[in-house]
Amino acid sequence: MLQSKSFGYLGVALRAMIAFTVLLGVAYPFAIMGAARIFPDQATGSLVTDSEGDVRGSTLIGQSFSDAQGKPIAKYFQPRPSAAGNGYDAMSSGGSNLGPNSPVLLKQIAQRRAEVATFNTVPESRVPADAVTASGSGLDPLISSQYASIQVERVAKARGLTTAEIEAEVLKAEVDAMPWRSEEPLVNVVLLNLHLDELNAASAN
Template sequence: MISTLRPALVLLALFTALTGLAYPLAVTGLAQLALPEAANGSPVVVGGRVVGSSLIGQSFTSKRYFHGRPSATTGADPADPAKSIEDPYNAASSTGSNLGPSSAALAEAVKARVAALGGGPVPADLVTASASGLDPDISPAAAALQVSRVASARGLPEDEVRALVNGSTMGRRFGLLGEPRVNVLALNLALDALNR
């Protein structure tokens, strides 16, 4: 019996060391060498202080700031940890809502979000959550829709805020992947720098 068990235990220890230690350390080391900023979470630093990540959205609710996509993430209810509550951009609970196009709850949520934005045609990314619930970017159309509100709240000319949005718009990756986008955190930080 020991002759049968010994090779199995040796293989278990070997593959645990290879796949549980050596491989993760090698990949982490390569990532730190090749892309240290991305490997460390793409932190955004302002004045020597980390204010967020360019990869994870944040909840901006003030009229003075551009708002990102709705977030479907949740967190534990402080009053009852067995229950969950809405917790926008909670990276520890990244998930979509799992509500499909025929969902009445989704239709009601979208109607409420459209009404809150003044009704009429609204870019889809302002009224629907992303698959992760953590999307840091919005479409240029979603940013353009918010220019008037932000300019009014800050007492800035709309043309100046619109120029800031245009300057913050990133094109397709490598010229062909994805869609043009605006990073909400970067745009809001540029807005704060403009309004000082």
């Protein structure tokens, strides 16, 4: 009797192993491959390419638009701060782990607010929160419309374009990142700066 029960348990175990092998070893991989064919851009990392087809980044990962000394470049819209490695390092994704009452964080925010205001020649009262705080991942490529708006005049002057031309490109780079919420659209800085580079290149030709 005990032996027959053991064989019964063995049969159940074998059937379960075969079922899960088919489900997870065959059906699931083919389902993922099918989804990749339906969403090819997402499957390859949502890569951003220029007019010549060269990869310039990803719509999902921000970039630092600064010079070799770490100073922001005037002709580019600047992203929010990043605590990932030296900035937007996908291998070191993460936040600063500083709490809202941390004296270190409060000092950083005050310093960043002053720097952003000076760089964009606006009063500190116009500097939004995302301009002085990093995202939880440190890789966020999106900024608020308010942060984009205080950068328009500086970028227009640096690129020799009108503010209307820059504002039009900002609108093109807006994304409704959270359509279920009533907040304003966000601006993808990576796409925006790429479009501006291409606009300048087209004007030069």
